[in-house]
Amino acid sequence: MTDLNFQRVSSQIVATLTRILGAQHLALAEEAAQDALVKALQLWPHEGVPDNPTAWLIQVARNRALDRLRRDQRSEPLDEVVAERLTHAVTPELPPLRHETPPPEDDELAMMFLVCHPTLSREARVALTLKIVCGFGVGEIARAFMSTEDAIAQRLVRAKRQLRDADVAFELTGADYPARLDSVLDVLYLLFNEGYAAHTGDDLVRAELCREALRLGELLAAAGPKICAERAPAVHALLALMYLQAARLPARVGDDEGQVLLRLAEQDRTRWDQPAIARGLQHLDAASAGDTLTVYHLEAGIAAGHAVAARYDDTDWANIVDLYDALIAIKPTPIVALNRAIAVSRLRGPRAGLAAVDAIAGDPLLARYYLLHATIGDLALECGDRERAADSFTAALACECTQPERRFLERRLAALP
């Protein structure tokens, strides 16, 4: 039972049944998967876990799908070909029948691209990916996004209706894959960030988000040219970025006195996850094949610059400022500008950094962002302006922030000379 994973099996069942039944029956595929899991929940406590639980679940789900199709025959005649395919007992031990059973990963990949259909909003794509590709429950999605179960359930219903109305085909054409790849990567990065960001929320669910983003990214990268065509470097770049950031997770929160958010300068770098860094650098290497340059490339380059510095003072700030300059040219957001200003302060001193921050401080998006004020506070202190530092940390505390962030700010304020 150790390698049994209901989340994974559930998404595999949905993907496989959707392929067999057609995308218009996505809801039926989901119901059949849910029915199979509920059946296991009811029977296994009494009968014990069957020898091959995954095959058991798949078989029960196939039977349920067929039952439901038969029951609905009056409104929609039963397609004999579909019925025949459902009846075929396929267990993982048996060699797959080549004409109808591609490896489950192929179905999962197809599902990722299916739910990134262009008619859907970004929010809908993310919610569907979590529900259908990752096998999350509505409650877990709501906890991950600090939303309510009702809101998420409604979003899912709407998204599925849109997919059905758009008469989406499960079998994507060769052109669909490269056309939707950016959207798939965007969703994966969003999942990762939602898990990585130091928000409040359910830690277990958040860690799961990061893991899922990495798993699906690896699945994409492994599918290689068939799916990604010449965009493969972008997939590797995103994976590099995610691994290099994930590597810092163990060191990011201090455990000395409650949960305090630690800055790069303060983190114990021996706690960084070295295998994750190695994997990230490997993907960064693969990302530099070809002449594609994406935002992910630059952000991964910055993360790598930190990852390879043994100590904070060893950081190659000139390189990092260069990368930020390139990044801001293709992604001119206030957050990028703020991070660039911090890098500038390390390279050219706190006064130059403060000037760079002041140049963007008027941005309405930044005005309510605690990190803007905290950065001004730090730089002002380095310039010897204690009063401005105190004002800035106080302003930062007035912004919306999480408990670890709040403790971090309170600590800065209390430590002022």
Add this chain to the structure above:
Amino acid sequence: MSKYTLMLREDGQTFTKFSPAEMQAIIARYGAWRDELQRNGKFAGGHKLRDGQGRIMRRNGAKIVVTDGPFAEGKEVIGGLFVIEAGSYDEAVSIANSCPHLEFGSIEVREVEVTPRP
């Protein structure tokens, strides 16, 4: 040692609201509960009763009336049972008390009565 049955009552919708990961976790807890009893020689069997079916038979004068049911529409019905070995009601109740089912429904504990042997 006597046998006790734990009749598990639940409403039919109880288990449908969980996510896949939650369901797996719940199964693991039932499994652990059962394993522990088995290790101590206290587990004597169990059955899940099929949902949504059943017949209730009653004599009405000269004829037997058969009705369908019971169905778990909002109210609890017996969904399954475990049989355990225990030395006393107290022990049986304490075993039932550790059963994960209490989070999802109720348990009726009844001793199986056997003819006393002289």
